[in-house]
Amino acid sequence: MPLTPAELAFDSSGTPFSPAYGDVYHSADSGPGQPRHVFFGGNGLPQRWRGARVFTILETGFGLGLNFLATWNEWRADSERPERLHYVSIEKHPFGRVALERAHRLYGEFGALAAQLRAGWPAPVSGLHRLHFEDERVTLTLAFGEIAEVLPRLRLSADAIYLDGFAPQRNPEMWSASVMKRLASLAGPGTTVATWSTAAVVREGLEAAGFALEKRPGFGRKREMSAGRYAPRWPMRRTAQPAFVPTSRHAIVVGAGLAGAAVTERLAARGWRIDLVDTRAAPALDAPDSFAGVFHPHVSPDDCIRSRLVRNGFVYASSRWQTLERAGHALAWSQCGVLQLSADSAQDRRMAATIAALAYPPDFARYVERDEAQSLAACRLHRGGWWFQSGGWMRPSSVIAAQLAAAGASVTPHFGTAVSAIVRENDVWHARAGDGSIIASAPVLVLANSSDLTRLATLAQPLAIVRGQVTYVPAVDIAAPRTVVIGxxxxxxxxxxxxxxxxTYDRDDGDAGPRVRGHEANLLRLARLLPDALRPVEASALTGAVGFRSVTPDRMPLVGAVPDLDAVLSRKADLTGAHLPDLPRRPGLYCVAGFASRGLVWAALAGEIVGSLLEREPLPVESDLADSIDPARFVLRLVRRGRL
Ligand SMILES: Cc1cc2nc3c(=O)[nH]c(=O)nc-3n(C[C@H](O)[C@H](O)[C@H](O)COP(=O)(O)OP(=O)(O)OC[C@H]3O[C@@H](n4cnc5c(N)ncnc54)[C@H](O)[C@@H]3O)c2cc1C
Ligand SMILES: C[S@@+](CC[C@H](N)C(=O)[O-])C[C@H]1O[C@@H](n2cnc3c(N)ncnc32)[C@H](O)[C@@H]1O
Incomplete structure (x- = not known):
């Protein structure tokens, strides 16, 4: 839903101030001093994070990011720091980059870190945004939105909590009893909490939620602050299925397309070894979309779950690609912008109204009239539509190559090798070839083999295979657009x-060769998009290529742990009224597939989700999005309907 960015002002002492809330962003006594004393000290840091592989901090109110910068700075200075620091922060009114820059000038000691934060700063659109720093050892997940909506959708286990809303009397929604209860649901034994506030409503809310609190000396002019730990007087809740813990950081990935390459890169970044198996002699060889595909946000009037997942994926993929480029990997792509044209005047009005209601930042998505659309595309067009300035085209083979190069020596390739069966024996997965020989063995196996997935794992749902043919028109035969144009x-x-x-979008059609009929259909579509652009061309003289999309019935991808259908069947009676977390999974078996026509925007995020699940790190997507792509969702539907 639309976000209203924060307005930066300063009070008479020069402290950053919010006119909307009538309160300062931090103690007037010192910006950097407050996080050190209240949040760091109050949570027993750095001692408590020492020796941890992953340490997760959850903050309410990101504001200027001062607490984050101070924590990151402490992490850098500590020789016994955790291997990976996750910092998750909720913010309803993000600042723009320019305001952040202005405010950050006050905190010179964090200058270099603040510059990195601003360089990765995402578009102010709602949802989760994951930023990586320090060679991925420090990860910031920004949860943009209203705390009451966002907090229940976080999936993480917090080690320390920073409570930093504005003063409770001015900003009660940040300190409500239900917020405290939600925080407790993300806490476990040993989780600590700290805040500068000692307001009764805060302390009572925290205590009712199960936190044991004490008052400690406050910072600056504040006499006291609150600190405590999660220690409920009732038994702590247990998760329905214990989390899978791999015996070593070693996985087999089946399939080296967009899905498999993204998983490989995300696991390698976490120090995993990967055996990567693909039937093809080289990754992305002969794939039609290896020529180029389109990436852009998805807009719907109700900001449906697909739009939210695409937005999450679009922002994450774009930032990953930029990181790969900065690391010296060549990508064949362009953020030339994408124009999504309306089909008729009624749709045109709806598109304008939708964008107005969603109030996206204009550089993310805006409506353009026909004249402006024509000048953006440098082509004659029938109508206007949506303009996605940071969308564009990408050659998937170049992303795949860059991801595999980034994974480097962590990958053992097995190309030209088909996986015929998978088996798990003594906690180890084996990928077997057709002759029964073992291609590779590891405690974790990720199926990224598109529609072949359901041959190797049972999801209780077949995947549709949809043929697609693209046409290559010689550039001399067309007054081509300067941007991507879609409709x-x-x-x-x-x-x-x-x-x-x-x-083309051809169901039940296994023909792997391009057909003249397909070129004719594509030329017709082209003529509708760009009137007068095309010189007369013979469809039979054109070249093109064919590929196959794997599509789920709800058109959402499959990302996560594979369900254990045998175990579900044997426990059917206990599972009536079950939720996704209750369903048994095959230990160490994951899948990433069913991207339909959105592999580019979804693959990087899917890889990060699998990496986060395997390392028990905070998820980079909200829980309802994670559920919407859970590979066990079809089994759950059958269980609930009593059809298994
Ligand atoms: C015509 C067309 C146009 C498209 N345009 C776009 C676009 O503009 N934008 C966009 O985002 N998406 C587009 N897509 C969709 C996009 O191409 C897919 O979403 C994406 O390629 C899927 O990636 P994947 O890794 O899941 O599958 P694939 O790319 O199919 O990779 C699966 C890999 O698994 C390997 N494999 C399969 N079975 C086995 C086995 N048993 N053993 C070993 N290896 C195996 C295969 O060889 C293959 O390399 C388009 C698709 C088509 C067909
Ligand atoms: C005191 S400031 C946080 C300062 C911040 N921790 C820092 O280090 O710069 C409080 C923040 O809470 C945010 N906020 C207020 N109400 C909110 C709500 N209902 N949901 C989410 N964020 C909210 C404000 O926009 C503001 O940025």
Missing amino acids: SGYVLPPTDGLVVTGS
């Missing part, structure tokens, strides 16, 4: 003398 089809700006346009 009922798509057309890309020219690259290497060709304009890619497409694509």
Whole structure:
């Protein structure tokens, strides 16, 4: 839902101040001093994080990011720091980059860190945004939105909690009893909490939620502060299924397409070894979309779950690609912008109204009239539509190559090798070839083999396979657009003398070769998108390529732990009224597939989700999004309907 960015002001002492809440962002006594004393000291840091592989801090109110910068700075200075620091922070009114820059000038000691934070600062759109620093050892997950909505959707286990809303009387929604209860649901034995506030409502709320509190000397002019730990007087809740803990950081990944390469890169970044198996002789070889695909946000009037997952994935993928480029990996892509045209005047009005209601930042998504659309695309168009300035096209083979290069020596490739069966024996998964020989063995196996997935694992739901044909039009035959233009089809700006346009959507069609009929259909779509652009061309003289999309019935991907259907069947009676976390899973078996036409925006995020699940790190997506892509959702539906 729309976010209202914060307005930066300063009070008479020069302390950053919020006109909307009538309160300062931190103690007037010292910006950096408060986080050190209240949040760091109050949570027993750095002692408590020493020796941890992963340490997770949850904060209410990101504001200027001062607490984050101070924590990151302490992490750098501590020789016994945790291997990976996760910092998750909730913010309803994010600042823009310019305001942050202005405010950060006050905290010169964090100058270099603050510059990195601003460089990765995401568009102010709601949802989770994951930023990596320090070679991925420090990860910031920004949860943009209203705390009452966002907090229940976080999936994490907090080691320390920083409570930093504005003063409770001015900002009661940040300190409500239900917020405290939700915080407790993300806490476990040993979780600590600290805040500068000693207000009765805060202390009572925390204590009622199960935190044991004490008052400690406060910072600066504040006489006292509150600190405590989660110690409920009732038995702590247990998760329905114990989390899978791998015996070593070693996985087999089956499939080296967009899905498998992303998983490989995300696991390698966490220090895993990967055996990567693909039938193809080299990754992404001969895939039609290896030429180029389109990436852009998805907009819907009700900001549906698909729009939210695409937004999450779009922002994450774009930032990963930029990181790969900065690390010296060449990518073939362009953020030339994507124009999504309306089909008729009624749709045009709806598109304008939708964007107005969603109030996205204009550089993320805005409505443009026909004249502006024409000048953006440098083409004659019938209508206007949505303009996604940071969308564009990408050659998937270049991302795959970059991800595998980034994973480097962590990967043992097995190309030109098909996995015929998978088995688990003595806590180890084996991938077997057709002759029964073992290709690789590891405690974890990730199926990223598109529609072949359901041959190797049972999801209680077949995947549809949808043929798609693209057409390559010689650039000399078309007045090509300067941006990507999409509608009922798509057309890309020219690259290497060709304009890619497409694509067909052919169900129940296994023909792997391009057909003249497919080119004709694509030329018709092109003519509707770009009137007068195309010179007369013979469809039979054109080249193109064919690929197959794997599509789930709800058109959401499959990302996560594979259900254990045998175990579900044997416990059927206990599982009536079950939720996804109650369903048994096959230990160490995960899948990433079913991307339909959105592999580019979803793959990087899917890889990060699998990495986070395996390391028991905070999830980079909200829980309802994680549930919407859970590979066990089809089994759950059958269980609930009594159809298993
Ligand atoms: C015509 C067309 C146009 C498209 N346009 C776009 C677009 O504009 N934007 C976009 O985002 N997406 C687009 N897509 C979708 C996108 O291409 C897919 O979402 C994406 O390629 C899926 O990636 P994947 O890794 O899941 O599957 P794949 O790319 O199919 O990779 C699966 C890999 O698994 C390997 N494999 C399978 N079985 C086995 C086995 N048993 N053993 C070993 N290896 C195995 C295969 O060889 C393959 O390399 C398009 C698709 C098509 C067909
Ligand atoms: C005191 S400031 C946080 C300062 C911050 N921790 C820092 O280090 O700069 C409080 C923050 O809470 C945010 N906030 C207030 N109400 C909120 C709500 N209902 N949901 C989420 N965030 C909220 C404000 O926008 C503000 O940025």
